[in-house]
Amino acid sequence: MALRPCNQGKGARSSCGKGQNLIPAAPGVFNMGQREDAMILLTFVFAFGANGHDCTDCGAPLEGGGRHGGTGMSFYYADTLHGNYTTAGVALFYSSSGNIVLGTVPSGATVTKAFLVWAIVANAANSSMTFNGTPLAATATGTSPTPCRAGFGSTTYAYIADVTALVTGNGTYALAGFPTYTEGASLIVIYDLATDPLRNAVVYAGSYTLEGGIYAEYR
Numbered sequence: 280m281a282l283r284p285c286n287q288g289k290g291a292r293s294s295c296g297k298g299q300n301l302i303p304a305a306p307g308v309f310n311m312g313q314r315e316d317a318m319i320l321l322t323f324v325f326a327f328g329a330n331g332h333d334c335t336d337c338g339a340p341l342e343g344g345g346r347h348g349g350t351g352m353s354f355y356y357a358d359t360l361h362g363n364y365t366t367a368g369v370a371l372f373y374s375s376s377g378n379i380v381l382g383t384v385p386s387g388a389t390v391t392k393a394f395l396v397w398a399i400v401a402n403a404a405n406s407s408m409t410f411n412g413t414p415l416a417a418t419a420t421g422t423s424p425t426p427c428r429a430g431f432g433s434t435t436y437a438y439i440a441d442v443t444a445l446v447t448g449n450g451t452y453a454l455a456g457f458p459t460y461t462e463g464a465s466l467i468v469i470y471d472l473a474t475d476p477l478r479n480a481v482v483y484a485g486s487y488t489l490e491g492g493i494y495a496e497y498r
Contacts, residue, residue, distance in 0.1 A: 349423025352485035355439065359479050360391065362472045368465035369454065371397070376455040379466045384448045388470040393446035396439045397457070397464035398486065400425050401432035408440065408464075409456040415440040421486035431460045437486035442466070 365383040384390065395410055406417035417438040425433050446452070446468060454464055469480045 349435070349487035350421035350485055351487055352483040353420070354481075355420070355484040356392065356394075356482040357479060358392065358469060359477065360469070360471050361475050361477050362388065362391070362470045362480070363475055363478060364467060364469045364480050366465055366467050368463060370463045371454070371457065371461040372463070373459060374461075375459060376453065377464070379452045379454065379464065380450075381446075381452065381466055381468065382449050384468060384470055385472055387474075388448075388472040390443065390446055390448055390468055390470050392469040392480075393441070393443045394439050394467045394482070395442045395454075395464055396420075396437070396467065396484065398435050398437045398462045399432075399458050400435055400460045400462060401458065402434065403432075404436050405458050406436075406438045407456050407458065408438070408454065408461075410440070410442050410445055411453050412455075413445060414456065415442065420484040423486040423488040425488070435462070435486055435488060437484070439484050 365381070367379050367381040367383070369377040369379050371377045395408070395415065397408060399405060404419065406415075406419065408415045408417060417440045420437045420439050422437070423435045425431070425435055446466070452466060457464075467482070
């Protein structure tokens with residue numbers, strides 16, 4: 280998988296733009312000579328058939344159904360720094376609150392950027408969410424077909440919010456105020472750490488429902 284690097288600039292940190300033609304790939308670290316690139320893909324990918332017996336168009340368990348797709352992923356944010364990123368998440372469906380426990384920011388690191396991403400299944404958009412009691416100003420990043428949540432809606436709506444001012448490092452972060460048909464949420468934290476290699480941390484965000492062709496039906 281090819282990845283075109285961003286221009287580093289003269290300082291320890293510089294930003295990449297949409298014109299750099301960064302190619303989406305699986306999350307991971309890419310060796311770029313003296314620099315490593317961390318590609319962060321914030322997209323919700325679901326396999327049809329999670330509720331196989333009550334999904335009318337998911338097909339047989341070993342065949343899959345006919346629906347998949349979505350708006351896909353788009354460039355959202357990038358930074359070049361001595362550091363890396365880490366994540367933590369929580370399942371939220373049928374819940375009215377939840378906690379994300381972050382414990383993987385290294386000692387000595389400084390948080391430079393943090394995003395909360397989440398998705399709901401509904402018939403209409405609803406970006407309601409509070410983070411440690413603070414209402415979030417969310418950005419819609421995409422839509423895709425429902426992952427067979429019977430009776431809740433026909434569309435998955437994905438959102439992202441900048442929570443940098445609310446994340447200082449490891450700890451427990453409380454979520455509330457979201458619809459009961461919220462699938463889950465993830466916290467993505469980018470941090471500086473002087474002993475880490477120089478990296479481009481590149482964020483893509485969006486929504487896509489993937490039908491893998493085979494799914495496990497359970498009751």
